[in-house]
Amino acid sequence: MQFRDLKSQYQKLKNPIDKAIAEVLEDGNYISGKKVKILEEELASYVGVKHCITCANGTDALTLAMRALNISDGDGVFVPDFTFFATAETVALEGAVPVFVDIDLDTYNISPSSLEENICRVIKEGKVTPKAIVAVDLYGLPADYEKIKEIAEKHNLFIIEDGAQGFGGMINNRRACSFGDISTTSFFPAKPLGCYGDGGAVFTDNDDYAGIIRSLCVHGKGEDKYHNVRIGYNSRLDTLQAAVLCEKLKAFSEYEVSDVNKAADIYNKNLTDDVIKPLIPDGFYSSYAQYTIRLENEEERASLQNYLKENNIPSMVYYPVPMHKQTAFSEECDYFEKPLINSEKACETVLSLPIGPYISESDQIFICKKINEFMKEKKHS
């Protein structure tokens, strides 16, 4: 059994993907070929925003967003404490200070009340200038943008949506990657929409930001790439990846997101309430980058993970270390105000199970049976 079954997806889409790859190889425009433009138009239309600019990976997409918003030295950027490292790393790379905010344990996303508290604290302390909020759509579930937007407007902060895991999710039929002043995603192979290597994209309705980001991706190009108006990067999605993504996007929008939701329902129905299952608030729709359960404590999680391993069931801990305890940040005591209880609790107790649009029902039933058995045994021991 695989944690995310990418091979079955390739088998199903083999003909169109092989054909698309062969066309690029024959065409010979391996960088910035016509498939890149086609993909950007299709992604923008899928998400429902004016501009999509593809780039080399989801981390660069965040960096490009920060650069377009002029985030730099002396700025404070509020990020959830429970996320992948790149969310906070890219803030620090611009010389700004990531301020770690606690999460809501129900959704694992940034807690609006902790956000508000941290903004007020940072304003009071006066050491850094609050500039932006990076909200992460963790495990595929969009963050609470209605509340985040209210807070951002009150304090005059930008919103960056880190939709690396959230592509395909929705709030009341509005798609993920449309909620930020600038939103980003990743096409890392195991992401909801993944390519066959690294890839990423930036989304915005703002023409000025889009122009700056297009320039930054190609060495700060001006009217062409040999007239450079700013210091930029070499961050492009290559044509082969774009061709693969064009084919995968069809399957993604036609059935994959709905199939992964069906798989989540199978877990929801067959796992007992001895484990805490994901909560999807009313009006929200997840693209289930992960199906993550929560256990009582770290010991229970370790023994369940072990038991699953003995039964050849892969599982993962996303994430074992909160941002404020990462060695790279821990010496900078200004980054957070203790305690970040929910984030620490999540790091100790979450466990992600195999999921994806191609997982078989029989595998899922077997996984549920093993987890239920283990939990029952625990209860009676």
Ligand SMILES: Cc1ncc(COP(=O)(O)O)c(C=O)c1O
């Ligand atoms: C929340 C989050 N942000 C950013 C990234 C970075 O994306 P990439 O690996 O494409 O650079 C990831 C990738 O795992 C992620 O999960």
